[in-house]
Amino acid sequence: MSENEDIYDSFKEYESVLDSLIEEYNRRFNDFEKHNITLKLAFQPHLVNVSEAPEELQMELIEMSEDNNLKSLFDNREDPIEIWKKAVEDPRLREHACRLISCFSTTYCCESTFSCLTQIKNSLRTQLTDEHLDVQLKLRTTMLEPDIKMLSRKK
Structure with missing residues (x-):
């Protein structure tokens, strides 16, 4: 050739x-x-x-x-x-x-939450229950800052 x-x-x-x-x-x-x-x-x-x-x-x-x-x-x-x-x-x-x-910002939130999910539920954490996964996701994606001093006083 x-x-x-x-x-x-x-x-x-x-x-x-x-x-x-x-x-x-x-x-x-196309649409x-x-x-x-x-x-x-x-x-x-x-x-x-x-x-x-x-x-x-x-x-x-x-x-x-x-x-x-x-x-x-x-x-x-x-x-x-x-x-x-x-x-x-x-x-x-x-x-x-x-x-x-x-619409664009909500898509971003969904995508970033999904990324958090894949980090939390990896091959080393296969026994994680849905309830625990839900709690982990809430902790990872929340914008709230915990008031540690107030929480420790209540304990």
């Missing part, structure tokens, strides 16, 4: 890998286009065509289109959470954005 044939075979191999990746990507994210308006309302509301938005949000979008400062915050890709907290006076748009943005 010549060097050109080797290169051709390598390209064919990469092409098939890339084709399968594209196919997998399209399969997993994103259906949610385009929903996502834009949270992250780029100033770019949404008012007539395409849900009716209950249209008036707020019209009012927002007049606010150049707000548009520049979204254009500069500022943190959308901070924008919605401080800059937006539109309750329906804010509620829509908060519902959508909170």
